[in-house]
Amino acid sequence: MNLDLNETDHFRENKVFINRIVACVLFINIATLGLVVRLVYLQVVGHAHYSNLAQDNRVKISPLPPTRGMIIDRNGDVLANNFPTYSLEVFLDQVADLDATLTELKKLLNLSEDEIDRFNTLRRRHKGFAAIPLRLQLSEEEIALFSVRMPHFPGVEIQRRMLRTYPYGELTAHVVGYVGRISEAELQNLDPSVYSGTYHIGKSGVEKAYEELLHGKAGYQEVETNVQGRPISVLGQTDPQPGTDLYLSLDIGLQKTAKDALRGYSGALVAIEPSSGHILAMVSNPSFDPNPFIQGISRTQFESLQNSPDRPLYDRVLRGIYPPGSTVKPFMALAGLEYGQITVGRRVNCPGFFRLPGSDHSYRDWKSGGHGGVDLRLAITQSCDVYFYQLALRLGIDRMNHYMRRFGFGEKTGIDIDGEKAGIYPSSEWKLKTRKQAWFPGETLIAGIGQGYVQATPLQMARAMAILANKGKVVEPRVVDHMQVPADTEEPFPLHKSEDIPIPPGDWRAVVDAMIDVVHSPRGTAKGIAGGLTYHIAGKTGTAQVFSVRQDQVYKRMKVTAKLKDHAWFVAFAPAESPRIAIAVIAENGGHGGSIAAPMAKAVIQQYLKGR
Amino acid sequence: MEIPLYEPKSSHSWLQRLHIDLPLLFGLLLLSCVAFVVLFSAGGQKIDIVLRQAGRLGLATGIMVAIAQIHPRHIRLYSPPLYLLGVVLLAAVHIFGETSLGATRWLNLGVVRFQPSEMVKLTMPMMIAWFLASQPMPPTLRHVSVAGILIIVPALLIAKQPDLGTAFLVFTSGWAVLFLSGLSWTTILVLAVLGGSLLPVLWHFMHGYQRDRVLMFLNPESDPLGRGYHIIQSKIAIGSGGVFGKGWLNGSQSHLDFLPEPSTDFVFAVLAEEFGLLGCLGLLAIYLFILARCFYIVVQTQDKYSRLLSGALTLTFFVYVFVNTGMVIGILPVVGVPLPLISYGGTSMVTLLAGFGMLMSIQTHRKFQPPLESQ
Known part of the structure; x- marks a missing residue:
């Protein structure tokens, strides 16, 4: 019985299996038949069709690079443009003896070793169809010189190309950025169909951040060629998709004013429209001319920029991190009011120093005699350190951290350009994690006046000012105002939704009144700029102590000049009653914020508000 | 009465003792000869490419013969531990693996770099066959589900590397076993529909370049400068070959660098250009001959494990051939699958010949071992 069942089972299994084998064989036969x-x-x-195509691939597909989008400021001034130029290019598959050709050309046009090297790197990457440039910008004489001898150089041609140019040069070098030759590493991540025929790519600033939109998409041409490979006729063409033009919120006139104001100092200036977060001016000084980078800057030229003690290549707006100093005081005051640790009217006695309970170490005020009795308004107007030592101690570092972060301290601003630094706003947890040490109360005091571990970029300061000017509405800085994005592309930098800061109107009024006093009261730390103003500027000065120097170069220079001067800060918005511009200025080693940085800010604010 | 022992014909005896299946060996060697001829042309007429390939063939043949010595009983016994080892190594690749060309596939074992996904190509059908052989056929829904999980886990690990081609092959080798075990047609249909509805999900997880390849496959002409270039040039090479081909070493497409990777993934296009339709049919004939011999071995098997494993290996071998040629002639998307035993490269050759070693073991042990060993 049992055996019987097994027998049937076995039989059935065999049958199923043979069925499946037959199905497999059937499948294989059908698939093979398909092949x-x-x-x-x-x-x-x-056969005939493909034979024609294959005749030494006589039908060539040659790429048509797109025209890069222009970059235009808010008034229609062009900041990045393209101009036509003639370049010498080599079609590899048509050159019989490449080495000989190169030697001849080297003699004829005085090609440098650099150019030959660059050509060889490019050559190794391209297969078949692409033309490789030998020299991008030929002079009139060179064109004439080569044209006469062209028949001796099959496969070498003069091509018309568009080349990038920056009319305002060093005025826009950091914010607009520049394009340069595509590097080996960049090539790995590029879609060859989009970039064939293109030799440049955005390397920094807006040019890099909006690369995809600015670049567009390559088109191509099917060209019939003769036996020597010279084109006879165009069989078909797909037009390239030109890059998108970008309209910046930047005002080049204001940019110029800002740059002139910073003259003589290393430093940075950022101006923002508070309601939108749009950048109006953004200057890092000193700067550099981006134009030589387009065709490949020479090594010596680059090294002199790289090694300059003033670091012109370094974008201080996004990457310069400085202790914000007293410019944090308005925000500290708001934190104190928010957590109920101070009231507007309560006075604190300032003897010129502060001691932690149970300690005899003195934390000094900048004014050695002290300010006497100070309330919140006077504390900000005169930048009284003792008032804020005491406030910091009451708040504690973790509450300070929580509140200041909402104004963007220690966080990236989210600007639509790559490479910004987040700065630092410390907390006890942060210190435990990074320094493996507990937090000391003394460090709270120092953080309370924006020193110690606290570090911020000029952009962060300007944005914090904008948020304050907005009565707590948080904005993200944007350089690009608008563009005509093709329908199917995503917005490259969508705004992050951040929570607004609820600031009670009374608190805001008290702090802003004090900031108006900074400029307009005879006791204010920036009273020097009040003359000639027809509106109120609400501002705050700051001096960042250079006690820990991060950059060796700067340090050495200071030793030489024996001037260990502080960095001068000024942050402001205006008009105080209906703010239209928020600004942050830092002048490295400028000394006092009120006398050095504040006039710079005033120049920019005046020009902007006068203009509209 | 004395029953005379079965005496094999003397001319076969040394091959039998070596457990080598002569027709299969003949087919494989014939294929390798074709490979040398085509590779010499595709590799820029350098003899060292051919020599290196021959060296690898020698090594891989050695491995094949070694595996053929192992009794199917033992192959069966080793299936689960080898499968587990494969999965562990795949996981290790994600943790310690080496990245080259944007994909993490290699484990560095000090002496050699090792690609665990290749090993899984074999351990997968071994494991599923082991699992289903102990169950009654056709498998119940529960067993199918367990087998499905056993298949999906390594396949996903490989797809994440990312290596969609190999993931697909591994996946197929597992399903081949399930199919052969008598999975009902309704179940297959339901799973196919389910799988089809999962495609959008898969699309979501694909990398940009993988999506490009699929889109390019659907319409290569849309992008003649980028990804579509490979397919267009490949088609030009094949089409211009015509019926008789341009002759050995005369393929202009292949030699002027228009053809991408002429000695690895696109080697079939070189053959098609130089030897024409006749050459292609000849190659397909050799493949069909090998497949026919494999099927002969499959139907001769006596136990369930052997027949499931041998059947799956045979079917997978064909899928390799089909996926590669299909890609080169433009009827399947471009996935990095080499043409079995023709493409330049050692890794896939070792895996393939190891599989044939198992087939030989199954064939030779069944036939000759019992009379020699029994009693």
């Missing part, structure tokens, strides 16, 4: 049919289609039916 054969396709092969017959290609090799018999399509």
